[in-house]
Structure formats: C-alpha cells, structure tokens
Amino acid sequence: MGIEQRSDAGARLVPEAERAGAATMRAAIQYRYGPPSVLEMAELRRPSPGRGEVLVRVRAASLHPGDSYIMTGEPYVVRLAFGLRRPRHGIPGRDLAGVVAAVGTEVTALRPGDEVFGWSTAGTLAEYACVPARNLVSTPAGLSVVAAAAVPTSATTALQALRDIANVRPGQSVLVTGASGGVGSFAVQIAKAFGAEVTAVCSARNVDLVRSLGADHVVDYTRTDFTRTGKRYDVILDNVEAQPLAAVRRALMPTGTLIPNSGHGGRWLGPIGRVVDARLRSGFTRQRLKPFTSFGKRQDLLALAELLTAGKVTPVIDRTYALDDAADALRHVGAGHTRGKVVIAI
Ligand SMILES: NC(=O)c1ccc[n+]([C@@H]2O[C@H](COP(=O)([O-])OP(=O)(O)OC[C@H]3O[C@@H](n4cnc5c(N)ncnc54)[C@H](OP(=O)(O)O)[C@@H]3O)[C@@H](O)[C@H]2O)c1
Missing domain, CATH: 3.40.50.720 (NAD(P)-binding Rossmann-like Domain)
Known part of the structure; x- marks a missing residue:
C-alpha cells in the first residue's frame, strides 16, 4: 500500500522520506468502521513506552467478539467509547503475549527479555505495543505465546x-x-x-x-x-x-x-x-x-496464571492466523462459531 501521513488514526504512519533509520513496525490498521475488508497492513512508527509503560514485542494476539464489534462499529453504542466517526486507535485487538522490548523509567517489576501476557487498549495486531505495566504478568513457564495470548x-x-x-x-x-x-x-x-x-x-x-x-x-x-x-x-x-x-x-x-x-x-x-x-x-x-461487564485486572491475570500452571485450565486454540491474514481471522470470529480461541501469530 502507499505510505502517507494520516493524523486521523491513533497510530502514526511513517512518511516514505522518514522511513530510512526510523524505528517502525508492521501493523493491521483500519481508518473507518466496516467489515474485515477495511483492515490494511501498514508500516507505522514504533511507539515508545511512557514512564509506567512497557514496550512489548508482540508474538501473539488473540481475538474475541468484542474486537469484531469495535471493527464494525456496531452496535453503534460502541462508538461512544471507541470513536464516534472513526476508530480512535485504528489498530484492532486487545489481548497479547510477547517479550518485553523496553520499559519506561518507572517500571521496576519487568525487564527487557521477560515473557509477558496481558491486554492493551492501544491495539495488539502489531509487531509492538505499549502497555501499562499493570496490565501485564509473567507468562507461566512452559506456556506457549499462542496459548498465553488466548487467555486475558x-x-x-x-x-x-x-x-x-x-x-x-x-x-x-x-x-x-x-x-x-x-x-x-x-x-x-x-x-x-x-x-x-x-x-x-x-x-x-x-x-x-x-x-x-x-x-x-x-x-x-x-x-x-x-x-x-x-x-x-x-x-x-x-x-x-x-x-x-x-x-x-x-x-x-x-x-x-x-x-x-x-x-x-x-x-x-x-x-x-x-x-x-x-x-x-x-x-x-x-x-x-446478573448481567455484568468484565474488567481487566492484574490480580485476575495472576489467578489465571496459577490455574494454568496447575494444569487446571488449558486454552483451546481454534485456529492461528498470520498478521497479514488478520481480516480472515476477524471474519471467522465475527461468524460466531469459533471452537475456543482465534489467535494471530506475529
Ligand atoms: N460480559 C462481558 O464483559 C463479556 C466479555 C467477553 C465476551 N462477552 C460476550 O460473551 C459471548 C461469548 O463470547 P465468546 O468469546 O465465547 O464467543 P465465541 O468464541 O464466538 O463462542 C460462541 C460459541 O457459542 C456456540 N454456540 C452458538 N450457538 C449456540 C447455542 N444456541 N447454544 C450453545 N452454544 C452455541 C458457538 O459454536 P457453534 O455455533 O458451532 O455451536 C461458539 O463456539 C459474546 O457474545 C461476547 O460478546 C461478554
């Protein structure tokens, strides 16, 4: 695709002239609500972690029906939270597993090289994601990145x-x-x-x-x-x-x-x-x-890590897709017949 600067999505595209030497990443991105075909692959500026953030090299990202609602912008009520006219962030996905690439100045519990899983509100269908440290926990030993990404x-x-x-x-x-x-x-x-x-x-x-x-x-x-x-x-x-x-x-x-x-x-x-x-x-x-809305909590990720380590819970993986096939993955999730989880390996 052609590279152009767009200021209307949360993520920043890198102009052709600046690409040499710039820290970039590949990501799936959407500039408007719609069916999975609105997704494009793009070369974006790699984000830098803020003080309490961790830059994660994303190795796997799982999808769930909510990602499909956010992509289509339907029901319309989701647009109140994710952008009225167009998606605010652009990069879909919330759940991830990967390796810490860098940490912000206030992060002491994690170091580059640590394997982690958790969630990000800035999009996870990308090679890198900046995540608040409180949204991440260590991946249990022996758990694959695909299985870890399926959890959050x-x-x-x-x-x-x-x-x-x-x-x-x-x-x-x-x-x-x-x-x-x-x-x-x-x-x-x-x-x-x-x-x-x-x-x-x-x-x-x-x-x-x-x-x-x-x-x-x-x-x-x-x-x-x-x-x-x-x-x-x-x-x-x-x-x-x-x-x-x-x-x-x-x-x-x-x-x-x-x-x-x-x-x-x-x-x-x-x-x-x-x-x-x-x-x-x-x-x-x-x-x-009791209808309810779940909230991401670090304590709960730790509780789940214990259940995974004890072998009491094992993620079921339906299919794994490449990042380039993210639209197919979202199509599959949107159809509502998944067996366990759909994961993008990155
Ligand atoms: N409260 C919250 O905060 C919260 C958080 C996350 C998700 N959710 C909601 O939870 C729901 C489930 O999410 P999910 O990720 O599990 O969805 P999913 O992965 O799409 O799974 C739905 C499953 O239901 C099966 N199914 C379809 N019709 C059925 C029926 N009549 N009886 C029994 N099973 C049937 C489907 O398989 P077959 O069609 O092959 O039978 C599929 O395996 C979604 O609507 C999602 O929006 C709520």
Whole structure:
C-alpha cells in the first residue's frame, strides 16, 4: 500500500522520506468502521513506552467478539467509547503475549527479555505495543505465546462471572451455554476447578471437545433445548442467549444465579435492552439475574496464571492466523462459531 501521513488514526504512519533509520513496525490498521475488508497492513512508527509503560514485542494476539464489534462499529453504542466517526486507535485487538522490548523509567517489576501476557487498549495486531505495566504478568513457564495470548479477556470474563458474580461453590450445578467458545471453554474448566458439577451446552461437533474440558454433562442444542428438560441449575452462564430470559429462568433454581452474557443484539444498543430487562426483573424475584461487564485486572491475570500452571485450565486454540491474514481471522470470529480461541501469530 502507499505510505502517507494520516493524523486521523491513533497510530502514526511513517512518511516514505522518514522511513530510512526510523524505528517502525508492521501493523493491521483500519481508518473507518466496516467489515474485515477495511483492515490494511501498514508500516507505522514504533511507539515508545511512557514512564509506567512497557514496550512489548508482540508474538501473539488473540481475538474475541468484542474486537469484531469495535471493527464494525456496531452496535453503534460502541462508538461512544471507541470513536464516534472513526476508530480512535485504528489498530484492532486487545489481548497479547510477547517479550518485553523496553520499559519506561518507572517500571521496576519487568525487564527487557521477560515473557509477558496481558491486554492493551492501544491495539495488539502489531509487531509492538505499549502497555501499562499493570496490565501485564509473567507468562507461566512452559506456556506457549499462542496459548498465553488466548487467555486475558475470555478467561477473565469466565473467572469474574463464576467467582465474583455467581460465587460458585463446590458441589453446585453450573450450566454454561456457548461452552465451545472463547468464554465458554474457559468457563467449563474454571467451574470444574471450583468443584462444580458442570453441564455444557454446545453443538454436536463440539461434544467431544467440551467433555475433554471436564464437562460432566453435555446438552447438544441442535437436539435438546436445555430450558425444557425439567432440570434446574444453581448457576447459568448464558454466553449465547438463544432463548428468552423467561425460558432460561425456568432452568434456574429458585435462588440461583443467571448471568446473561452475550454481546449481540440490536444494531444501535446491542445487548443493552436485555441487560435492562434482566435488571428490572431481578427486583421481583429471588433468582439473581446478573448481567455484568468484565474488567481487566492484574490480580485476575495472576489467578489465571496459577490455574494454568496447575494444569487446571488449558486454552483451546481454534485456529492461528498470520498478521497479514488478520481480516480472515476477524471474519471467522465475527461468524460466531469459533471452537475456543482465534489467535494471530506475529
Ligand atoms: N460480559 C462481558 O464483559 C463479556 C466479555 C467477553 C465476551 N462477552 C460476550 O460473551 C459471548 C461469548 O463470547 P465468546 O468469546 O465465547 O464467543 P465465541 O468464541 O464466538 O463462542 C460462541 C460459541 O457459542 C456456540 N454456540 C452458538 N450457538 C449456540 C447455542 N444456541 N447454544 C450453545 N452454544 C452455541 C458457538 O459454536 P457453534 O455455533 O458451532 O455451536 C461458539 O463456539 C459474546 O457474545 C461476547 O460478546 C461478554
């Protein structure tokens, strides 16, 4: 592609004249919202770490449905956070794993050469990313960069949903829909690590996968509607919301916890209508209806690193793509049928 200076994206392109000698990096970038074809490969100025930041040589970056929403700018409500007319940062991606290349003056816990994983709000589909040191932890020994990159957003969401929102205890029955997906494949393993009896809802092709993750029971949604089996669960993590809230509540214990967790919905507000509905209804029932938004926390990355090290959680990798094929990777994630995580190796 032609190189030109553009000031309208968060990342800076390097003019042809300045390229000799300049520290640059390759990155996937978008200058407007739209389908995956809006992504371009570009040579950008390599960022420098601020005082509390770490420059990471990104080796792998994983994607999740939120990256697809931010790329398309739909539901439109995402534009309030990511730029009204065009994406503010331009480089997609949030989760990364790689090697510390340089540190800011106030960073003492990490050194060049350390292997780390975590998340960045400045985009990760690039050879380098500047990340606040508090968003990174050391990669557990023996974990590949691809597996480490798969962890941050999806596993944090599963952990916070099951531990903080549902307070899952040993012996409780937990049902996970979308059990074959990014969040679900972590949720099945984390619920098992907490001692729960886990029912996984997935399609026929993923039954063996979710069993291998530890699910005690499997419901193939193409044959059986879990809301009509007469079984009731202490906790339901509904990553798909294919059934109406009222139907899902029939499968929930009278004092059970339901976490509606799908991000899809209308073109303008996405899931917000369903979130409001669940919150309003929760005032009139002993059932706990708890939609939530996960937040990246370093403490949770450390907790996940422990589960990974103990072998209680193993990331499931659907496919690995090259950086040049980032558009195909986002297309795949956007289609909503991933088995585990989609990762870009850089
Ligand atoms: N609350 C938060 O802060 C937060 C954070 C992250 C993600 N999320 C949301 O969580 C949801 C799940 O994310 P994800 O990364 O796991 O998505 P994903 O990787 O796309 O996984 C979705 C999975 O659901 C399966 N599926 C589709 N229809 C199903 C059905 N009717 N019943 C059971 N499984 C079905 C899909 O496989 P098949 O189609 O092959 O069956 C796929 O494996 C998304 O909507 C995302 O926006 C919320």
